[in-house]
Amino acid sequence: MQSKAYAHLYTGHGKGKTTAALGLALRAAGHGMRSIVIQFMKGQHYGELDAVKKLDGLITIEQHGSAAFCKPDDENIEEHHRYAREALERSRDTLYGGTYPIVILDEIVTAHLFKLVSLSEILGLLKGRPSGVELVLTGRGAPKELIDACDLVTEMQEVKHYYTTGVEAREGIEY
Numbered sequence: 001m002q003s004k005a006y007a008h009l010y011t012g013h014g015k016g017k018t019t020a021a022l023g024l025a026l027r028a029a030g031h032g033m034r035s036i037v038i039q040f041m042k043g044q045h046y047g048e049l050d051a052v053k054k055l056d057g058l059i060t061i062e063q064h065g066s067a068a069f070c071k072p073d074d075e076n077i078e079e080h081h082r083y084a085r086e087a088l089e090r091s092r093d094t095l096y097g098g099t100y101p102i103v104i105l106d107e108i109v110t111a112h113l114f115k116l117v118s119l120s121e122i123l124g125l126l127k128g129r130p131s132g133v134e135l136v137l138t139g140r141g142a143p144k145e146l147i148d149a150c151d152l153v154t155e156m157q158e159v160k161h162y163y164t165t166g167v168e169a170r171e172g173i174e175y
Contacts, residue, residue, distance in 0.1 A: 005101070005129075007126050007136075010156065011138070012156035015158065017156055021037065021106060021136045025037060026059070032058070033102060035060070037061040038094065039061065039062065040139075048061065065080070070116075087108075095128075103135050104136040107139045108139055109137055122137070
């Protein structure tokens with residue numbers, strides 16, 4: 001375990017936030033470090049769920065979300081809210097549990113954008129985490145207070161994406 005741990009934030013409207021976080025977990029796994037990825041708002045199947053099974057338990061991914069994508073005017077918003085509460089509680093337990101030196105809260109920032117998690121709850125996780133736990137937050141729309149509270153902030157900017165021409169998500173590439 002590292003002597004000093006930092007808080008990372010991957011945000012912005014470009015593709016690659018979760019991928020950057022998973023890259024960090026993969027790099028850590030190469031050094032025998034365990035990571036957990038707690039996914040907010042994700043219940044769909046992605047290739048990385050199968051890939052981590054081949055890493056002998058060094059990376060764990062837990063999904064806390066519906067198989068249906070959440071939209072701001074979603075009629076099932078209470079279901080999405082329930083999943084977010086579960087993910088938040090699991091995040092707290094994991095941060096203080098001592099099992100994982102790296103905790104990734106994937107899409108927690110997006111959950112805040114959708115009003116499923118409050119900014120004060122996210123800031124509380126940052127401020128209250130044990131000093132030896134590297135914490136990674138992902139999701140679009142990070143507010144200034146969250147950017148200021150993190151040690152490393154990367155903003156993914158979309159310059160061009162083929163989905164604007166009607167290309168659907170492809171297995172093994174986008175999911």
